[in-house]
Amino acid sequence: MNKANFVILAAGKGTRMRSAMPKVLHKLAGRSMLGHVVDAVDSLGKAKKIIVTGHGAEQVEAAFQNNTTQFVQQAEQLGTGHAVQQAEPTLDDDATVIVLYGDVPLIRAKTIEKILDVVSSTTMGLLTIHLDDPQGYGRIVRGSGGVIEAIVEQKDATSDELSITEVNTGVMSLKAEHLRAWLPKITNNNAQGEYYLTDLIAIARKHGVEIISINPESATEVEGVNNRVQLSQLERAHQKQLAEALMVSGTSLADPERFDQRGELIAGTDNFIDVNCVFVGKVSIGSGVTIGPNCHITDSVIGDGVQILPNTIIESSVVGDRAVIGPFARLRPGTELASDTKIGNFVETKKALVGKGSKINHLSYVGDAELGEEVNIGAGTITCNYDGVNKHKTSLADKVFIGSNSTLVAPINVDKGGFVAAGSTVTSKVPKDSLAVGRAKQRNIDGWKRPTKKGKED
Numbered sequence: 403m404n405k406a407n408f409v410i411l412a413a414g415k416g417t418r419m420r421s422a423m424p425k426v427l428h429k430l431a432g433r434s435m436l437g438h439v440v441d442a443v444d445s446l447g448k449a450k451k452i453i454v455t456g457h458g459a460e461q462v463e464a465a466f467q468n469n470t471t472q473f474v475q476q477a478e479q480l481g482t483g484h485a486v487q488q489a490e491p492t493l494d495d496d497a498t499v500i501v502l503y504g505d506v507p508l509i510r511a512k513t514i515e516k517i518l519d520v521v522s523s524t525t526m527g528l529l530t531i532h533l534d535d536p537q538g539y540g541r542i543v544r545g546s547g548g549v550i551e552a553i554v555e556q557k558d559a560t561s562d563e564l565s566i567t568e569v570n571t572g573v574m575s576l577k578a579e580h581l582r583a584w585l586p587k588i589t590n591n592n593a594q595g596e597y598y599l600t601d602l603i604a605i606a607r608k609h610g611v612e613i614i615s616i617n618p619e620s621a622t623e624v625e626g627v628n629n630r631v632q633l634s635q636l637e638r639a640h641q642k643q644l645a646e647a648l649m650v651s652g653t654s655l656a657d658p659e660r661f662d663q664r665g666e667l668i669a670g671t672d673n674f675i676d677v678n679c680v681f682v683g684k685v686s687i688g689s690g691v692t693i694g695p696n697c698h699i700t701d702s703v704i705g706d707g708v709q710i711l712p713n714t715i716i717e718s719s720v721v722g723d724r725a726v727i728g729p730f731a732r733l734r735p736g737t738e739l740a741s742d743t744k745i746g747n748f749v750e751t752k753k754a755l756v757g758k759g760s761k762i763n764h765l766s767y768v769g770d771a772e773l774g775e776e777v778n779i780g781a782g783t784i785t786c787n788y789d790g791v792n793k794h795k796t797s798l799a800d801k802v803f804i805g806s807n808s809t810l811v812a813p814i815n816v817d818k819g820g821f822v823a824a825g826s827t828v829t830s831k832v833p834k835d836s837l838a839v840g841r842a843k844q845r846n847i848d849g850w851k852r853p854t855k856k857g858k859e860d
């Protein structure tokens with residue numbers, strides 16, 4: 403790939419979004435539109451990125467301050483040519499420049515690479531596409547032999563030019579030296595009174611530079627967003643592509659229209675995912691996994707043969723092979739389940755290491771805890787890990803049994819084979835193979851009368 407400088411235009415207000423937030427920061431598949439473009443650029447290796455900001459510049463720059471990016475501001479929005487002029491002083495003399503758009507989020511890295519590779523001292527690249535309905539797009543005007551001669555914006559096009567179906571996507575690439583020489587030649591003598599970057603095509607032809615067109619693999623790569631309706635349509639189109647790729651790789655989806663991937667999802671084969679499941683961040687799923695409806699999984703690793711029952715939430719956790727989770731379970735960050743474990747309905751775990759074959763079946767909270775193998779946690783058990791200031795650890799060795807409705811006040815250890823009687827509050831160590839009973843003595847009050855409902859006041 404040629405040495406590249408990327409100019410990403412992100413100055414527009416996005417009035418039709420009806421939002422206080424800059425348009426390019428609105429999210430698609432869990433990332434901002436501008437974030438998608440930056441990620442595509444970053445995947446090609448280290449290169450200079452210049453983001454042209456304008457409306458909401460502070461918000462945009464804050465969102466990308468940890469990225470190796472330069473920012474320039476376009477104080478007045480006078481067109482795409484004017485926007486690139488703001489970035490021109492920052493360009494490297496020997497670079498190939500490619501212009502991208504922060505509100506065209508789904509361009510692929512390999513498409514960017516292709517349009518960069520066609521650039522030389524006598525050529526420049528232009529990304530074009532044929533549309534059945536080219537309404538609103540600039541038309542590609544070709545001369546004899548199919549040579550691209552110019553781009554004509556719709557408002558400036560003749561009736562013959564309006565019949566052209568090949569349109570400009572706005573993405574172009576050329577040598578920095580050419581861009582510097584030609585930008586001053588762009589005028590605003592057009593219906594909009596703006597400086598069109600597309601005028602570079604006609605200028606390039608006058609200087610004997612050939613324009614080589616590249617086509618994207620999919621129309622979604624070059625679709626821009628102007629309002630929330632378009633954003634939702636692009637979201638669905640993108641999710642459909644992700645769903646199809648997942649199915650081709652060996653996972654069945656109950657309904658591809660009700661599937662959401664908001665990050666990277668890696669899956670083995672022979673998996674089944676039911677409706678309304680959402681995958682956020684980086685998620686890895688093994689093989690033979692079944693995921694019920696309405697599950698939400700974030701930044702987690704799921705082993706082979708796992709069953710995730712409906713309405714389960716898994717966050718930053720590791721789930722071992724053949725584990726069964728849910729329904730209505732929540733694994734919070736730091737949870738690690740070994741193989742053949744069971745987390746049942748209305749169980750919440752946090753920073754819990756659960757050993758092989760251990761079970762937490764119902765209505766329990768286990769946090770800041772380490773469970774050995776074949777531990778059984780009865781219904782309604784709570785590890786009291788927080789004293790109001792600090793967190794403390796609960797350690798349960800192999801084959802420990804905790805009876806229902808028990809309270810384990812950390813820090814506490816229950817040694818191998820220890821047994822806690824139901825309804826106990828345990829505050830000190832339970833030795834190996836011992837029974838801990840921590841109940842208050844029962845009292846029965848004779849003649850006790852139930853409360854009665856008071857009459858209505860006058």
